[in-house]
Amino acid sequence: MVSDPQRPSKVALIKLLSEKAYMRSEEPFQLASGAWSHDYVDCRRAMALGSDLGIVAAAVVEQALASGVTLMEKHSENQITEVQAVGGLTMGADPISHAVALVTGLSWFSVRKNAKSHGVKRAIEGAQIERGAKVLVVDDVVTSGSSIIDAIDAVIQSGGEVVLAMALLDRSYATKKAMEAMDIPYVAIATFEDLGIEPVEI
Template structure:
């Protein structure tokens, strides 16, 4: 395991993993849950998150990007951590378009034709990440890669491959001692 990846696994185990009975955003039931926000919103962990994502992207040979973001709220602290680690601009994708102010689903300095990294904290089926990709693509940007701090489902890679988006999970369920899809 790479150094920042190992540090991320450690802080997730220490602060974010819960056992019991849970219903995931995907609708599936699970005996374990990772509340990534218990790590990503910690000031003492933000640098670990940013470094772990950048380390994984570098190891995977992912292309350069101008902007990073994902679906609010889970992706927001990941966005800030990666923006700080990379120097890229950060943005958020709202779940619904605003009808006041500047409106729209995109918040932040995203520009048409940007090369974009779309991120999320934890994915099972990847629905939130795919929603963000659709919104960013519709805004006029090129998605150069997608990354998740934790892939617990193992299905997203194939779905992203089908639409031509390289995928980099920083950690998988197996890295934390659980079975994929459990």
């Protein structure tokens, strides 16, 4: 599972993840997917510094362009905007979508793990995903793909169209297979191979 060619933004992201997100332990970690691994990648820790978050945003924007999806500034009158909003499941996707929104002018949204039980009982916060809206769904690390699938389902239920799903790091083969089954375009900027670790068995 080899990711795309080594664009400068991708190289910078891999370096960031290797230096600030990756850790290894003799005692295995239990991952959100339920799987176990001696390797752990904490992207939120790696994105805590503003300049590092900028590296992430640049990598996402360039990967989207390489995947045929244009993330335009909303004030650009001479070009067509293919995506109106970027977001994903809280909280792994939140810093990514906020950073991309800042550098592109797009709207951001955040999918709750459970809809609010009070007020307007929204499942999606931030930008309202209207029928036909084209969105980019993002996540930090995927293994089984359950988080990014939950976000995609919420967007579809709101009437939106997912033009691309993207992960900063894919740790297995499961998410790609799930996206193919759902007929959702999907790409990971980096994979387990880029970090020199074994894939997680799902």
